[in-house]
Amino acid sequence: MNQPLWDDQPWPPLPRLVGTVRADVCVVGLGGSGLAALDELAALGVNAIGLDAGPVGGGAAGRNGGFVLAGLAEFFHRTVARCGRDTAAALYRLTLDEIERQAREFPGMLRRPGSLRLAADAAERDDCRAHLAALGACGFPAEPYAGPEGEGILLPTDGVMQPLRRVRALAQRLRERRVLLYEHSPVRKMVPGTVATDGGVVLCGAVLVAVDGKLEVLFPELQPRARTARLQMLGTAPAPEVHFPRPCYWRYGYEYWQQQPDGSIALGGFRDHALEEEWTRQTEPTDLIQGLLEKFLREKLGVRAPVTHRWAAAVAYTPDALPVIEQVRANVWAVGAYNGTGNVVGALSARAAARRLCGEPAPWADLVARARRGGS
Numbered sequence: 001m002n003q004p005l006w007d008d009q010p011w012p013p014l015p016r017l018v019g020t021v022r023a024d025v026c027v028v029g030l031g032g033s034g035l036a037a038l039d040e041l042a043a044l045g046v047n048a049i050g051l052d053a054g055p056v057g058g059g060a061a062g063r064n065g066g067f068v069l070a071g072l073a074e075f076f077h078r079t080v081a082r083c084g085r086d087t088a089a090a091l092y093r094l095t096l097d098e099i100e101r102q103a104r105e106f107p108g109m110l111r112r113p114g115s116l117r118l119a120a121d122a123a124e125r126d127d128c129r130a131h132l133a134a135l136g137a138c139g140f141p142a143e144p145y146a147g148p149e150g151e152g153i154l155l156p157t158d159g160v161m162q163p164l165r166r167v168r169a170l171a172q173r174l175r176e177r178r179v180l181l182y183e184h185s186p187v188r189k190m191v192p193g194t195v196a197t198d199g200g201v202v203l204c205g206a207v208l209v210a211v212d213g214k215l216e217v218l219f220p221e222l223q224p225r226a227r228t229a230r231l232q233m234l235g236t237a238p239a240p241e242v243h244f245p246r247p248c249y250w251r252y253g254y255e256y257w258q259q260q261p262d263g264s265i266a267l268g269g270f271r272d273h274a275l276e277e278e279w280t281r282q283t284e285p286t287d288l289i290q291g292l293l294e295k296f297l298r299e300k301l302g303v304r305a306p307v308t309h310r311w312a313a314a315v316a317y318t319p320d321a322l323p324v325i326e327q328v329r330a331n332v333w334a335v336g337a338y339n340g341t342g343n344v345v346g347a348l349s350a351r352a353a354a355r356r357l358c359g360e361p362a363p364w365a366d367l368v369a370r371a372r373r374g375g376s
């Protein structure tokens with residue numbers, strides 16, 4: 001079984017690329033990031049088309065936990081330690097703006113109950129206090145939390161969504177604006193001005209590759225900086241015996257779960273319990289991680305409902321936990337490696353790359369570059 005809980009509605013397939021098409025920009029990857037890039041390019045009046053090796057949302061964007069969180073992959077106080085308070089705060093502010101944009105974009109799709117960061121032990125409770133203090137010092141909303149789920153921090157600006165539904169809605173909106181999208185068209189070759197698939201060719205001025213997991217397969221020059229890992233989840237039937245009004249993450253975010261409006265639970269985590277095996281480009285769930293998830297589901301969360309779905313997907317990590325946003329080759333841009341949290345950071349990074357490629361200002365990309373230099 002490798003099907004996400006989210007795949008609950010039919011999706012009429014889009015065409016494969018056949019023959020030769022021309023565009024100013026070819027976007028590779030139709031997850032949340034590639035679609036955000038196409039949206040930005042359309043807003044800039046650029047003629048762009050999109051390609052994907054599989055279906056829209058078939059990668060991590062349609063198979064993730066659905067958390068829509070402010071900030072980077074590292075908690076805010078760690079980002080402050082990495083690049084200073086000004087840079088960290090400016091980055092955080094742009095993620096808050098992006099969450100607002102996503103809430104406006106498709107009303108009703110993003111719920112905003114806030115999120116709960118829960119501490120697994122005393123050391124993590126201390127870390128939560130440091131996290132809270134750093135947010136408070138910059139005036140960002142956050143409050144201490146103690147409730148039935150545990151103790152930690154409530155971040156009221158965060159949200160949660162059904163990720164595949166959102167990606168498909170984004171794609172549908174682009175199609176209504178006559179942006180050409182091709183599914184099941186894996187890119188086999190990229191040379192300046194040409195992107196080739198099995199059945200066709202795109203002649204274009206520039207390429208923007210928005211692939212998170214397996215980024216280093218398309219760009220071997222990004223190794224060993226970008227490294228692919230597998231993340232796994234499971235989903236259940238409606239579980240009326242539990243009540244989680246907010247998305248929760250626990251043990252420094254290793255485990256995360258949300259309860260959907262119909263009561264079903266989506267739970268992910270435990271990558272660090274098989275760290276070496278999970279540094280892989282394979283995307284099949286494994287017995288070991290699925291067993292740990294199920295034990296946690298029963299013993300920690302108290303869920304009795306049957307497990308109906310198990311799935312996995314690939315994402316990429318960087319040693320400094322900052323995303324890749326760069327021109328890798330002449331007129332070829334790469335974005336990805338969101339370190340496990342790409343719903344907000346991926347959209348921001350892809351929009352920034354699209355803007356850079358068009359010679360437009362891209363404050364997010366500037367700030368990420370500054371953070372990478374330590375804030376100077």
Ligand SMILES: Cc1cc2nc3c(=O)[nH]c(=O)nc-3n(C[C@H](O)[C@H](O)[C@H](O)COP(=O)(O)OP(=O)(O)OC[C@H]3O[C@@H](n4cnc5c(N)ncnc54)[C@H](O)[C@@H]3O)c2cc1C
Pocket residue numbers: 028029030031032033034051052053054055056057058059060061062063064065066067068069185186187188210211212213214218230231232233268312313314315336338339340341342343344346
């Ligand atoms: C289990 C799991 C849980 C997660 N939970 C969260 C969460 O709760 N919140 C959060 O913010 N982030 C989460 N993430 C991370 C987040 O899902 C990703 O960072 C984000 O979705 C990446 O989106 P993307 O569009 O960049 O990449 P993807 O969605 O992976 O899309 C890339 C696309 O590129 C295509 N592609 C690859 N190679 C080629 C090629 N050669 N030719 C053409 N197309 C190609 C793929 O088919 C794919 O559709 C999670 C990830 C996983 C796996």
